[in-house]
Amino acid sequence: MLGKTAGGLFWMFRYLERSENTARLIEAGFRIALTRPDAAESEWASVVETAGVRAGFTDKYDAFEGSAVVDYLLRDTTNGSSVMSCIEHARSNARLVRTALTREVWEAVNESWMALKEALKRPIREADLPGVLGLIRRQSALVRGALHGTMLRNDIFDFARIGTFLERADNTARILDVKYYVLLPAVSQIGSSLDNVQWETILRSVAGQNSFRWLNGPDISPREIGDFLIRDGRMPRSLSFCISKITGNLTYLEKQYGQDYECVKQARLLHHRLDNTPIDAIFDFGLHEFLTDCLRDNAALGMQIEEDFRFSG
Amino acid sequence: MSDQPTFFDELQYPSGDPRRPYEDFHAWFSGEDLKRLKKKSSEAETFFRRTGITFNVYGEAEADERLIPFDIVPRIISEREWARLTKGIEQRVRAINAFLYDIYHRQEILRAGRVPKELIASNSAFLPQMVGVTPPGNIYTHIVGVDLVRTGEDDFFVLEDNARTPSGVSYMLENRETMLQMFPELFTKIKVQEVSDYPTRLRRSLAACAPAATSGKPVVAVLTPGIHNSAYFEHSFLADNMGVELVEGHDLRVVDGRIAMRTTRGYKPIDVLYRRVDDDFLDPLTFNPESMLGVPGIMDVYRSGGITIANAPGTGISDDKAIYSYMPDIVEFYTGEKAILKNVPTWRCSEADSLAYVLDNLEELVVKEVHGSGGYGMLVGPAASKKEIAAFRAKLKAKPDNYIAQPTLALSTCPILTKAGLSPRHVDLRPFVLVSPNKVDITPGGLTRVALKKGSLVVNSSQGGGTKDTWVLGE
Incomplete structure (x- = not known):
């Protein structure tokens, strides 16, 4: 496979994952705005922060007003991480790697692009927002379904999955990091209902609120949320799950190519650290510091993968 | 249905009876509901959009991906007609390869005075870097897309030998896929020869030219x-x-x-x-x-x-429009046979007599740039305004070497589906030819381009043309 193709696949799936994550973030923010109007502005601010586009947003707008945030995150093509930008990037990468995709995967991406282009043509009215966010999630599921149902399980598949999980790990780490103050033990002692809402938002942003209840019952504690999103290998958006998938796909590549890679060593190390650091130790060390390390290590892993597999020269 | 009786219509005789190759199609069509067909026709567009079979138009940044319109009425060619065409194409393609080898080696044809020396030496399509280079297997044109037009029952002309990097073969394949999906019943009624193995043939043919x-x-x-x-x-x-x-x-x-x-x-x-x-x-x-x-x-x-480069660098010298007028001589020189496929009569504006004639008859002629393609930079006399003709006259006088002229051909028509039913439109045909040391392999079918505007003779997609599925009938 061409190095360029591997890179194209990696980025195509990163962007697809990002568009889905952004839709979920907005969904969670929207819910808070509806149920707790007084907390709306600070919630929208943290949504923008989590999406990693605060600088661009504040250049353009003075306040974190709901419709502005939604527009910036969904439609604004000057925002390189908006859903529309992501789907454009994803499709353009898909065209680049067209020969590596099955017809069904290509058509799913192309169809998503057409559907979202149409849906995001005009500013989204509040009444239409749930429908549009649902559409984004469904389109993402369509591509994923086509990928799983039709692609060979070879290096092509591995690079697609690695892109997906690296992006997802980043996203979960950022959601936690932006909200880490509500998970701090000192604050959580207060146990006010506002905190409960905040925790719930965290879970909603990763589509994990019910799963969490099934696993942990009605009591929400910072320790358990942290454990769920960082270390629980059953939760498909937890850091541990993502890193273990990345490690798995990299290991397949190593086997298929019959060669040792630096990036695989790095991934194993990250995986090992997550598995062997109890949640209490993470809180003792400092959640923010821990998450900062995770984000930095993910970025380094991404660059090492790019180098090891010759994405660009 | 035919409202332009002066043109040869491929579907039916002036009497309204279908021509032989179209009989079965005609019978099927007569029993169909126009509304259903129109609906199918718009489905085809959705199909193409989803597949992403779009093209970018140069100089149009905004709508940068467009579809080439597809018409659902197939262009049908009988087995007998096809057999004759393929014989002619094979002869022509072999001659082109022999010509290229010669022109980059001993240049016998120039020594023999059959093609003027100046035409080669001063031609920007001639690559001095290729002189003395022998490509693997002696093949220069691995892929050729010969443009053919028809003016009568037995009158086929070669309009251009696209011997550089002819495009359009994906439309041949996707048009067929679309027709198979939309009208499966037609293919059980009518035996149409396969085109879908073209990519396999292409890979095999290219592999056979390995260095x-x-x-x-x-x-x-x-x-x-x-x-x-x-x-x-x-x-x-x-x-x-x-x-x-x-x-x-x-x-x-x-x-x-x-x-x-x-x-x-x-x-x-x-x-x-x-x-x-x-x-x-x-x-x-x-x-x-x-x-x-x-x-x-x-x-x-x-x-x-x-490495083998397909097509070889420098093949442009063989499909250059100035060389084109010598093709009958070239075929004869290398094969010892008369050319089976006719050339369109061509005036070389570089020659004084021809130029005078062309300038006197601009209203009747099609004038093309020697190195042009894609329908750009050409004048279609009968369709042009007085102003356009005057402007072109000036260009022609300033640089006569840059142009050739041909009579406006009475291109055959094949109907397209319009709101009112079938309506004839002018068509051309580009079959795709693969050349390897083993054989000249011609896939039975090709790209039919159709001028969608009534009366228009320009079929290029960049100028409002569309495409049709092309059927070569089997026994």
Whole structure:
């Protein structure tokens, strides 16, 4: 496979994952705005922060007003991480790697692009927002379904999955990091209902609120949320799950190519650290510091993968 | 139905009876509901959009991906007609290869005075860098798309020999897929010859031209200028359907005297490169130094037998419009036979007598740039305004060598589906020809281009043309 193709696949799936994550973030923010109007502005601010586009947003707008945030995150093509930008990037990468995709995967991406282009043509009215966010999630599921149902399980598949999980790990780490103050033990002692809402938002942003209840019952504690999103290998958006998938796909590549890679060593190390650091130790060390390390290590892993597999020269 | 009786209509005689090849189709069509067909027709567009079979139009930044309109009425060719065409095409393609070998080696045809020396020496399509270079298997034109037009029952003319990098084959294949999905019942009623194995034939044909440096199974790759090229869809389509890599210049470099592509596992040599990049951009060290699309040093590797480039650099000298008028002589010179396919009479404006005639008759003629393509920069006299003709007259006088002129051909018509039912439109035909040392392989079918505007003779997609599925009937 061409190095360029591997890179194209990696980025195509990163962007697809990002568009889905952004839709979920907005969904969670929207819910808070509806149920707790007084907390709306600070919630929208943290949504923008989590999406990693605060600088661009504040250049353009003075306040974190709901419709502005939604527009910036969904439609604004000057925002390189908006859903529309992501789907454009994803499709353009898909065209680049067209020969590596099955017809069904290509058509799913192309169809998503057409559907979202149409849906995001005009500013989204509040009444239409749930429908549009649902559409984004469904389109993402369509591509994923086509990928799983039709692609060979070879290096092509591995690079697609690695892109997906690296992006997802980043996203979960950022959601936690932006909200880490509500998970701090000192604050959580207060146990006010506002905190409960905040925790719930965290879970909603990763589509994990019910799963969490099934696993942990009605009591929400910072320790358990942290454990769920960082270390629980059953939760498909937890850091541990993502890193273990990345490690798995990299290991397949190593086997298929019959060669040792630096990036695989790095991934194993990250995986090992997550598995062997109890949640209490993470809180003792400092959640923010821990998450900062995770984000930095993910970025380094991404660059090492790019180098090891010759994405660009 | 035919409202232009002066043109040969392929569907029916002036009496309204269908011609033989269209009988079964005509019977089926007569029993169909026009509304249903119109609905099918709009379904086809959705199908093409989803597939992504779009093309980019140069100079239109906004709507940068467009569909070539597809018409659901097939263009039908009988087995007998096809047999004659293929004989003529094979003869012509063999002659072109012999001509190219000769022109880049001993130049016998110039010595014999059958083609004027000046025409070659001063021609920008002639590549001095190819003199004395013998491509693997002696094949220059691995892929040819001969443009044919028809004016009567037995009158086929070659309009152009596209011997550089002819495009459009993906439409031949996708149009057929679309028809199969929309009208499966038609294909059970009517025996139509397969085109879907074209990519397999292409890969086989390219592999058969592998250079001596090849070890093991030949590695084939398609070279594209990139995703912004107007034919990118086709490049990726062909690579995908052949099961070979689609590469760009920056994926390639010279490694140990071979052209190698950067894979996830390091550099891997390529044996046959099906390039969809023009000669000029192929190698910045040899041709255009500004080119970012090619591979520095590829011409050295080529000359030393390290890679097959398909088509070979320099084939443009054979499909140049100034050379075109000599094709009957060229066919005769190399095959010893009369050309089976006719040439369109051509006035070379470089010759004083011809120029005078052309200037006197601009209203009647089609005037083309010698190196032009895609329907750009040409004058269709009968369709042009007085002002356009006057402007063209000035251009022609200023640079007569740059032009040839031909009579306005009475192109045959084939109906398209309109709101009111069938309506005749002018068509041409581009069959796709594969050449290897083993054989000349012509897929039964091709790209039928149709001028969608009533009365228009310009079929180019960039100028409002559409396409049709092309059926060659089986026994």
